[in-house]
Amino acid sequence: MSTTSVAGVDVRHVDEVYVGGAWLPASGKVHQVVSPATEEVVAEVGLPGVDQAAAAVTAAYDQGLSSWARLPVTSRVAACRRFCDALETKLPDMGTVWAVEAGMPVRYSATLHRFGAVGAWTSALAHAEDALRPEHRGTPMGDVIVQHEPAGVVVGIMAYNGPLVTMATKILPALLAGCPVVVKAAPESQLIMRIVAECAEAAGFPPGTLSLLAGDAEVGRALTADPRVDMVSLTGGHVAAQEIINATRERFARTHLELGGKSPALVLPDAPVEKVLRSLVPGATGGTGQVCALLTRVLVPESRHDEIVGAMAEAWSRLVIGNPLDPATHIGPLSNPAARDRTERFVERAVAEGGRIIAGGRRPPGPEGGWWFEPTIVTDVARDSHLARNEVFGPVTAVMTYTDIDDGIALANDTGYGLAATVYTTDRERALYCADRITAGSVALNSFGPSVAAPWGGRKGSGWGREGGPEGILEFTETKQILVGPGLRGQA
Numbered sequence: 088m089s090t091t092s093v094a095g096v097d098v099r100h101v102d103e104v105y106v107g108g109a110w111l112p113a114s115g116k117v118h119q120v121v122s123p124a125t126e127e128v129v130a131e132v133g134l135p136g137v138d139q140a141a142a143a144v145t146a147a148y149d150q151g152l153s154s155w156a157r158l159p160v161t162s163r164v165a166a167c168r169r170f171c172d173a174l175e176t177k178l179p180d181m182g183t184v185w186a187v188e189a190g191m192p193v194r195y196s197a198t199l200h201r202f203g204a205v206g207a208w209t210s211a212l213a214h215a216e217d218a219l220r221p222e223h224r225g226t227p228m229g230d231v232i233v234q235h236e237p238a239g240v241v242v243g244i245m246a247y248n249g250p251l252v253t254m255a256t257k258i259l260p261a262l263l264a265g266c267p268v269v270v271k272a273a274p275e276s277q278l279i280m281r282i283v284a285e286c287a288e289a290a291g292f293p294p295g296t297l298s299l300l301a302g303d304a305e306v307g308r309a310l311t312a313d314p315r316v317d318m319v320s321l322t323g324g325h326v327a328a329q330e331i332i333n334a335t336r337e338r339f340a341r342t343h344l345e346l347g348g349k350s351p352a353l354v355l356p357d358a359p360v361e362k363v364l365r366s367l368v369p370g371a372t373g374g375t376g377q378v379c380a381l382l383t384r385v386l387v388p389e390s391r392h393d394e395i396v397g398a399m400a401e402a403w404s405r406l407v408i409g410n411p412l413d414p415a416t417h418i419g420p421l422s423n424p425a426a427r428d429r430t431e432r433f434v435e436r437a438v439a440e441g442g443r444i445i446a447g448g449r450r451p452p453g454p455e456g457g458w459w460f461e462p463t464i465v466t467d468v469a470r471d472s473h474l475a476r477n478e479v480f481g482p483v484t485a486v487m488t489y490t491d492i493d494d495g496i497a498l499a500n501d502t503g504y505g506l507a508a509t510v511y512t513t514d515r516e517r518a519l520y521c522a523d524r525i526t527a528g529s530v531a532l533n534s535f536g537p538s539v540a541a542p543w544g545g546r547k548g549s550g551w552g553r554e555g556g557p558e559g560i561l562e563f564t565e566t567k568q569i570l571v572g573p574g575l576r577g578q579a
Contacts, residue, residue, distance in 0.1 A: 091130045094187050094412060096180045098278050104135040105284035105299045107146025108292055114139050115302065120277050123190035123420040124411060126456040130188075132277045135300040140309040143269040143298035147240045148315045150295025151267025156237045158265070158293070160219045164212055166290055167262055171208045173286035174251070178205075181251060184278035186411035189247050190420040190458070193412055195373060200251055203539050207255035207555060210540035215263040218557035219564070230571040235564035237265030238341060239317025242310045244331075246322050247275035247422050248377040253322050254283060256539050256554040257345075261320065262297065264563035271310055272301040275422050314338055318563065321345065322379075325548065343562055344550035345379070347478040348506030351499040352382040353521060355492065355512035356391065360398045362533070363511045368402050370509065370535030372462045375418050376482030377426065379549075380507040380529075380537060383479065386498050389488045396445055396466055396486055403446040406462055420457045421481060427458035430481030434463060437474040437485075443467045447482070470501060478504070492517065496524045505546030507537055528553075 088110070089102045103110040113133025120130040135143075155163070174181075182196035221234040241261045245253045250272055261268050272280045284299045300306055307327075311319050311334040319331050320343040328344050335342055352367055370382040387395045411419035421427040427450075434448055447463030466486040468475050474485050489495035499508055499521075508527040512518050515532075522530040528544045529537035537543035542558035544550060552562050 093129055093278055094183050096183050098130065098184060098281050099285065100281050101130060102133040104133065104139050105281075105287070106135075106139055106143045107150065107295045107298050108288070109294070111139065111142075115306075118274065118277065120188050122187055122457075123422050124454070124457045126458075130278065132281075134274075135302045135306055137305060137309045140269070140300060140302065140306045141313065143300060144240060144310065144313045144315050146295040146298060147267035147269055150293070152240065152295075154293040155262075155267050155296040156265040160216050160263075160265075163263055163265060164215050166292055167208075167259055168212055170287055170290035170292070171212065171259070173289045174208075174254075174283065175205060177282050177286060181279050181282050183412065184282065185250075186419070188278045189275050189422045190411050191248075191374060191422070192416040192419045194414050194416060199249065199374075203249070203252040204255040207252065207539040208259050210556060211255070211260050211263060211560060214557040215560055218560045219264065226570075228570060229573075232569040232571065234567050234569065235264070235561060236567055238563050238565050239266060240315055241266040241268045241318045241320060241563060242271060242316050243268055244271045244307055244311075244319065244321045244323060244327070245273060245276070247273035248374055248379075250276045250279055251283070252539065256559060257320050257322065260554070260560040261563040264560050266318070266563050267296050269298045269310060269316075270300060271307045272299065274301060274303055277301045308334065311335060316340060318343065320552070320563075328550070343552035344545070345552070345554060346506075346545055346548065346550035347480070347504060348379050348381070348545070348549050349384060349476065349478055349502045349504040350380055350382050350507040350509070350527070351384045351386050351502075351525070352509045352511065353386045353495050353499050353525070354388070354391070354395060355495070355510065355514070355517060355521070356388045357513050358511035359513070360395055363395075364398060364402050366509070366533070366535040367399075367511075368406075371484045372403075372406060372418065372482055375421055376430070376462070377422060377480055379478075382509055382535065383484055384475065384502075385484060385486045386489055386495050387486060388495075389490060392466070392486070392488050396464070399464055399486070400446045403462055403464055408451050408459070408461065418462055418482065420459045422458075424458050426481055427460055430460045430479055430483060433474055433477075433479045433481065433483055434465065437465045437468065437472065437483075440472045440474070441467055441469055442472065442474060442485075470498065476502060492521065496521055500524075500526045503548040506549035507531070507543075509533075509535055
């Protein structure tokens, strides 16, 4: 076992891969973990190979289905609780290494992990036994037992922008449902996932229950194409989703897709701007714009455009850009150079299509290394423009205007996405009127959501399926009915 120290945190098993509950020598190439803030190599780790992807599925299929899937729900909950307890003790360490390898500020991760990850797994643990309890129903043909069985071997594919929250909203519910899980984490999550794996090891899961592979796209393709995989759950983008659909359709494996968004913040005419900004600023800029549910389209009444845009520009100017390890930092670097370059192209095209930059819009002066881009506001954004219709996944917020409430609702829905939305107003009836008519998996009122402790997910191009709450556990089950006919003896 090799260990490396990263920003004062010891990360073990850097040359190994966690497969089915055991650490194995990495069979893939050596990978350099590069700091997004400095472009300096901070660690070298071993990547999993395609052979280890196959070994992980074998462990899940041969051992997990016969051990973990057969355990009583109470036993699964107890093991998962040990796992979550171990994770909670490591939250500061995971925030630190995530800042180093993915550029996410520790200020951001402290809030995200405590209220997002911990909130999600606390809810899942609390709901599991009730959600999975068999139900007895009377029917014209006789009594029926309705029970929820594990969907089978699950592959969970995670993005780099929230690995611990995704563990809580996707992987833990699958485990609670009784599914052995193979996790394919992002290459940018090498260090944090090794800490997660050590917590899984400490929980004492049966062999084959859980594998954690922070691998490349080739490993992901091998996993999704494996005929022994019954379900693939993705957090990612459209290209990856289409590849998974193509890889699984011939064997009719189930897919669960949590994709991107172009979420609107609909500011109604009566909304006090100072109260709007309290949740709009973090809701539009958190994670340096690399969050699928961010409020990337701010929809304002024509009559209040200048007032709101001016207040936004002042608020954006107070955001601290800097070292992600500094607790004062709001905005860190983007996690990889492709994200920074994509963000620049979006801003250049937005200006070419008539948009006007009122904050940011460039690489910040100062650091020579790193993948930095200032949090940016673009106004005068046309409804049919590239920026209005496509996800940046970078710190760019579009401001658009509407004439009346119904036009605002139409503008909120004028997108191929449907993940999240926010409505700002002091009028409860108007807020609910808008929420009922916005096509999105979640709508927050005077807040930024979704709550990951309740069911949420996408509509339209934002995917299908739900995570969170009891519904998120049932997503990883198959429902079976048992019709109880006459002539049976014994206790009902």
